[in-house]
Amino acid sequence: MNVPPTNAEPDINPASGFDAIDFKELRSVVVAVSGGSDSLALLHLLISYRATQSTFPEIIAVTIDHGLRPESADEAHFVAGLCKTAGIAHRILNWDGPKPDTGLSAKAREVRYKLLCRAARDADTDMVLAGHTLDDQIETFVMRSARTGKRGSERGLAGMALATLLDREVWLLRPLLDVSREKLRDYLRARGITWRNDPSNDNPKYERVRIRKALRLMDNRGIAGEVVVKASKRRALNDKVARVLPDCVTIYDGIRAEVSRADLGLQEQDVQQLVVAILMATMGGQSYLPPVENCDGVLEHIHSKRSSGRITMNRCVIQLRKDKVLIYREMRSLPSIVLDPGRSVVWDGRYQISNHTNKPMTITATGDKGLGFLGGVHNADFHRPSALSSPAVVVVGEIAGIPAIGDHMKVPNGISVTRYLALFDHILSGYDEILAQSVAETFQLQGYKRSPVNQINKN
Structure with a gap:
């Protein structure tokens, strides 16, 4: 040797x-x-x-x-x-x-x-x-x-x-x-x-x-x-979408995206495809982008002459309003997970939840029971369908918190809840670093750690 x-x-x-x-x-x-x-x-x-x-x-x-x-x-x-x-x-x-x-x-x-x-x-x-x-x-x-x-x-x-x-x-x-x-x-x-x-x-x-x-x-x-050409194209498209997102997308409570139909329609087709792909992945809790044909189907729905109507795609509801479109998690195939003391879990690809208490708890969809816990008074931005599919923390059979909604973001001591972006949080390609930073900012989340590589000198 x-x-x-x-x-x-x-x-x-x-x-x-x-x-x-x-x-x-x-x-x-x-x-x-x-x-x-x-x-x-x-x-x-x-x-x-x-x-x-x-x-x-x-x-x-x-x-x-x-x-x-x-x-x-x-x-x-x-x-x-x-x-x-x-x-x-x-x-x-x-x-x-x-x-x-x-x-x-x-x-x-x-x-x-x-x-x-x-x-x-x-x-x-x-x-x-x-x-x-x-x-x-x-x-x-x-x-x-x-x-x-x-x-x-x-x-x-x-x-x-x-x-x-x-x-x-x-x-x-x-x-x-x-x-x-x-x-x-x-x-x-x-x-x-x-x-x-x-x-x-x-x-x-x-x-x-x-x-x-x-x-x-x-x-x-x-x-x-x-490969070099494809990488350059990917970064260029990412840069365009990173600039567009803050102008045409608003995120409410981390569970609902609202997109200006007019502003989205002004963008190039590949930019529009990637915008709706990212929103479906992040709202649907998925770690991969949906197929191009699914994105095209959503864009056809968005740019129709209709002022209302909804379709489901990639675990999301795409709901039309007069001048905007809402994208949120559909009320289907939502997990119910028992979280033991000292453990952490990613719920539905959308929330990182840790239990630092001495009691087990269940993380499940809010549903109608959770809406009852919230009571009848809500702020102007409250949206019932997206609240239904958001997570609820259940301790000893009783709801202890609805982390996504308003004042109820304060869950009991010893429980930490963070919005999780499955698309980027587990594995983030360096090609997508700028795009991921823009998405995190749009969700008002902590930014990603900066790459230690000088890409300009390297490439």
């Missing part, structure tokens, strides 16, 4: 990947290291970059052992030995408990992000570096292209962003997105550094593996350029 070098060869300049990242003020930085070539090259390049800086945060390597293969524990200890030789702190975090029979890859990714966030909190940092490469970016583009189809949104074709915010807390950075895997392996070979191959990377039951093998037979040199 080789000691990581202190100076990089000119074939890969560490500064090209790390200069755009603001490491100042950090006490430490977490690096996700699996033992494969990509993550080992990332670690070695970061060590080389550190040697060129007068001050630099502590590097902490973290290996996630998913426990899905017999070799995984040995691979984790392989990384531990490498880091010990290099004088780098290292942790192994395990995915404990049962594994799902279906959706294993998605669940493994979710757990991996959760454990990396835990490692970042433990290290008192908000930055994690991951070794995604240009090959990963191209594979992602091809997979999403196949799913998008002719009528689908092209937003996903921008691929992975350089920076992604996890749970409003930790930035996951991918500084090697413009470097090929083979170039990274050449970097390691030149230094006599070995890596471990994950056999699942050759298992054709996984879509990414099938795409990877197909790409070997294709001329994919133009795909990276297409």
Whole structure:
């Protein structure tokens, strides 16, 4: 096993990947290291970059052992030995408990992000570096292209962003997105550094593996350029919508959006589509945007000659008024969740609720019983249908608070309630940072943590 070098060869300049990242003020930085070539090259390049800086945060390597293969524990200890030789702190975090029979890859990714966030909190940092490469970016583009189809949104074709915010807390950075895997392996070979191959990377039951093998037979040199173009278009559209939202959308109590029909109609079609998509996702508590055809159906409804009428789409009611349209959560498929002491839950994708009391409570839809709790006197902005589908906090069988409505936002001591935007709060792509900030401001919510990457210099 080789000691990581202190100076990089000119074939890969560490500064090209790390200069755009603001490491100042950090006490430490977490690096996700699996033992494969990509993550080992990332670690070695970061060590080389550190040697060129007068001050630099502590590097902490973290290996996630998913426990899905017999070799995984040995691979984790392989990384531990490498880091010990290099004088780098290292942790192994395990995915404990049962594994799902279906959706294993998605669940493994979710757990991996959760454990990396835990490692970042433990290290008192908000930055994690991951070794995604240009090959990963191209594979992602091809997979999403196949799913998008002719009528689908092209937003996903921008691929992975350089920076992604996890749970409003930790930035996951991918500084090697413009470097090929083979170039990274050449970097390691030149230094006599070995890596471990994950056999699942050759298992054709996984879509990414099938795409990877197909790409070997294709001329994919133009795909990276297409990704750059799609990313630029996504950011440009986001910027337009971020400017439009405050002028044509008003949010009431976090549960109802009112949109000026005239102001919306003045915008370009793609801007209108994204505005209604965002409002349906945030009012419907969903972590993804609705299909383009659904947005077009809503826009057809909005721009009709009718002065009243309603349709439902993506868990939302779209209700026409003379000069505006109301969008709010429909009264259907609303969860009822028991929240034990010391626990936290995201209710209906719209509210983060924590129980710091010593009693269990139930979070359910307000419904008619909740409206009775509110009484008959309401402010001028009160809207009964959207109030019905807002959350109620029930303690010992009695309603203790209706957090979304007026003075009743003051729930009992020990209960915290925050409006949650499932579209951005769990995973926020760096492409959407400006857009998410505008949405948060429109909802009068706390803004998102600023990216530590200078996108102008990077791009």
